[in-house]
Amino acid sequence: MxxxxxxxxxxxxxxxxxxxxxxxxxxxxxxxxxxxxxxxxxxxxxxxxxxxxxxxxxxxxxxxxxxxxxxxxxxxxxxxxxxxxxxxxxxxxxxxxxxxxxxxxxxxxxxxxxxxxxxxxxxxxxDVATREHRKIEEGEAIPVRISHAVMNSNNLAATKEFYTDVLGFKLSDSLWSAHMGDMMHFLRVNDWHHSLAIATGPHPSVHHVSFEMRGLDEYMRGTGRVMRAGIKKVWGPGRHLAGNNTFSYFIDPSGNTMEYTTELEKIDEDQWHPSVYDIADPMTQDQWGTADPMSEIIAKESFNDPDRGLFVAPPV
CATH class of the missing domain: 3.10.180.10 (2,3-Dihydroxybiphenyl 1,2-Dioxygenase, domain 1)
Known part of the structure; x- marks a missing residue:
């Protein structure tokens, strides 16, 4: 790194x-x-x-x-x-x-x-201690690591600027809509395409948290296991254009969206130029065409409840 x-x-x-x-x-x-x-x-x-x-x-x-x-x-x-x-x-x-x-x-x-x-x-x-970890085996459909977090903001431009100007995150790509303007900014701190993304929403809240699986087979097996457990699948399986990663989004029991992903793009810093992708193009959201087209219903699922913790530090 x-x-x-x-x-x-x-x-x-x-x-x-x-x-x-x-x-x-x-x-x-x-x-x-x-x-x-x-x-x-x-x-x-x-x-x-x-x-x-x-x-x-x-x-x-x-x-x-x-x-x-x-x-x-x-x-x-x-x-x-x-x-x-x-x-x-x-x-x-x-x-x-x-x-x-x-x-x-x-x-x-x-x-x-x-x-x-x-x-x-x-x-x-x-200086946080590291824990004993291991190589995930072939066919083992559990998360290898956390991949990224996406947050909703009702002030997308200012929030993006805070992370880029104040914290030094780099812009990798953006999603855009003819009706809404900028919809999402993908931000990185290392060579992964994004560790954080900011999405436009009606209020600040968690959009989703994503977990990297070992590979495509494990990603699909995990997707199926969560579906069989009766957890509501919002969107996927599919493959995004920005970041080139796969996606399966589920709603956890308290209403937060969680994602299984794999093969998130790594960026060559010297060669990279951010792109703006139009969400009206079906390829932007899903290169494979296997997921339902992005709709207002799907989008609303990730708006989540207004966060009750804004400007209130957690007790621990």
Missing amino acids: SSHLNEHGITHLRHVDLAVPDYETQRTFYKDTWGLTEVGTDGNLSYLAAEGSPEQYVVRLRRDAEKRLDLISFGAESRAAVDALAAHLGSQGVQLIGEPGDLQTMGGGYGIRFFDIDGRTIEVSA
């Missing part, structure tokens, strides 16, 4: 943390249906790891009366990078939740938390 792709030393997506009212149902879903491994619990917290990933966990569930996004966590190169980022954010008027310090969550580490322009809690951390 290039050490200087992101000017602030942000390296990759670590985990997405969700608060859910139906905590036990969600724990069961992520373990038994989605294929994550619960590596620890702490009171009202459940830490869920992907077997192929060195990250301590890729999803954290927290029991709460209100459904919300607790935080999105990204890695940093070093403690010095965390400190420098904190100083940079302060100079940009970004609201810090606290000074950089030792993290109290599984795997420890040193990090900073702050609110993005929409009020999401973002964490950037270094």
